Amino acid sequence: xxxxxxxxxxxxxxxxxxxxxxxxxxxxxxxxxxxxxxxxxxxxxxxxxxxxxxxxxxxxxxxxxxxxxxxxxxxxxxxxxxxxxxxxxxxxxxxxxxxxxxxxxxxxxxxxxxxxxxxxxxxxxxxxxxxxxxxxxxxxxxxxxxxxxxxxxxxxx
Amino acid sequence: xxxxxxxxxxxxxxxxxxxxxxxxxxxxxxxxxxxxxxxxxxxxxxxxxxxxxxxxxxxxxxxxxxxxxxxxxxxxxxxxxxxxxxxxxxxxxxxxxxxxxxxxxxxxxxxxxxxxxxxxxxxxxxxxxxxxxxxxxxxxxxxxxxxxxxxxxxxxx
DNA sequence: CCAAAGACGTTATGTTATAACATCTAATGC
DNA sequence: GCATTAGATGTTATAACATAACGTCTTTGG
Ligand SMILES: [Zn+2]
Ligand SMILES: [Zn+2]
Ligand SMILES: [Zn+2]
Ligand SMILES: [Zn+2]
Numbered sequence: 548x549x550x551x552x553x554x555x556x557x558x559x560x561x562x563x564x565x566x567x568x569x570x571x572x573x574x575x576x577x578x579x580x581x582x583x584x585x586x587x588x589x590x591x592x593x594x595x596x597x598x599x600x601x602x603x604x605x606x607x608x609x610x611x612x613x614x615x616x617x618x619x620x621x622x623x624x625x626x627x628x629x630x631x632x633x634x635x636x637x638x639x640x641x642x643x644x645x646x647x648x649x650x651x652x653x654x655x656x657x658x659x660x661x662x663x664x665x666x667x668x669x670x671x672x673x674x675x676x677x678x679x680x681x682x683x684x685x686x687x688x689x690x691x692x693x694x695x696x697x698x699x700x701x702x703x704x
Numbered sequence: 705x706x707x708x709x710x711x712x713x714x715x716x717x718x719x720x721x722x723x724x725x726x727x728x729x730x731x732x733x734x735x736x737x738x739x740x741x742x743x744x745x746x747x748x749x750x751x752x753x754x755x756x757x758x759x760x761x762x763x764x765x766x767x768x769x770x771x772x773x774x775x776x777x778x779x780x781x782x783x784x785x786x787x788x789x790x791x792x793x794x795x796x797x798x799x800x801x802x803x804x805x806x807x808x809x810x811x812x813x814x815x816x817x818x819x820x821x822x823x824x825x826x827x828x829x830x831x832x833x834x835x836x837x838x839x840x841x842x843x844x845x846x847x848x849x850x851x852x853x854x855x856x857x858x859x860x861x
Numbered sequence: 862c863c864a865a866a867g868a869c870g871t872t873a874t875g876t877t878a879t880a881a882c883a884t885c886t887a888a889t890g891c
Numbered sequence: 892g893c894a895t896t897a898g899a900t901g902t903t904a905t906a907a908c909a910t911a912a913c914g915t916c917t918t919t920g921g
Binding site for chain 1: 787788805807809810816818820822823826827830831834835836837838839840841842843844845846847848849850853
């Protein structure tokens with residue numbers, strides 16, 4: 548079981564590459580590296596933290612290196628930006644475009660992405676009621692995850 | 705009718721001062737100036753735009769001047785931060801704490817704050833279903849407001 | 862081969878936000 | 892009144908987040 552995570556990671560990266568190909572785009576090495584970091588992270592990652600990781604293998608990497616990769620991943624639906632944290636997370640289910648609802652733990656910083664179509668529908672309904680047509684939505688919730696709320700101390704930063 | 709806006713503004717500022725007093729805090733001159741700018745703005749305002757306005761009357765003002773005022777206003781519920789724009793808006797109804805839903809027009813940049821308790825409840829329910837306890841929530845919707853959708857050209861930036 | 866498009870390298874800069882410490886002011890208790 | 896103290900502000904510097912601009916390289920299709 549030692550390499551279970553690695554195996555899942557490879558599987559996810561392959562699926563992401565296929566998803567890109569389906570869209571007529573390419574998951575290049577740099578994009579793959581950034582996505583791999585996001586997939587491996589416990590919570591979200593900041594752009595400059597990603598940059599620091601990338602620089603371990605590619606010392607000449609600069610901010611545009613990682614921001615370009617992030618832009619690509621977000622546009623392709625492979626990752627999401629957490630606006631309230633200026634941080635990024637891998638999407639949990641990029642093959643099924645959705646309106647994610649992000650649960651962000653203030654204590655262990657873990658992020659859980661939910662999808663609730665009825666919630667999104669209600670949102671669109673509220674907006675329509677004011678003559679507003681929705682192009683994009685962002686729902687971020689801060690609080691405590693189950694572990695942290697139950698007094699677990701292992702997840703603390 | 706020429707001074708209707710001014711009158712509303714003074715009324716709102718008075719109400720805000722009373723709201724602060726009720727909380728054992730003070731709406732100082734600087735805080736009042738920032739709030740007045742937010743109340744008078746058509747859409748949201750960025751911190752450094754607020755700073756530029758403040759500096760017209762108080763040339764020594766620096767970033768902490770405006771960020772401190774904004775922190776106070778947001779904490780007191782008198783203003784909200786739009787995380788997706790790094791910008792700020794006055795709250796439409798600070799005397800009735802709520803979970804605002806922000807409709808942000810991509811064309812004229814106007815912001816409409818709605819309150820939908822059922823939406824907030826659904827959100828909390830989704831979170832609870834995953835063992836997550838909600839401390840704060842942020843819902844931001846981008847799109848086109850009624851005027852802009854209908855082809856009005858007056859509101860363009 | 863050649864042209865065009867996409868990706869990447871590189872430098873510099875723009876934008877957003879806070880740390881840290883000094884000073885001032887207002888409220889409290891004596 | 893006067894010291895104490897908490898809150899607010901002044902001031903300088905820097906941290907953190909993000910993009911502009913331009914050059915080069917690689918891939919791909921004619
Ligand atoms: Zn997702
Ligand atoms: Zn947690
Ligand atoms: Zn509000
Ligand atoms: Zn509009």
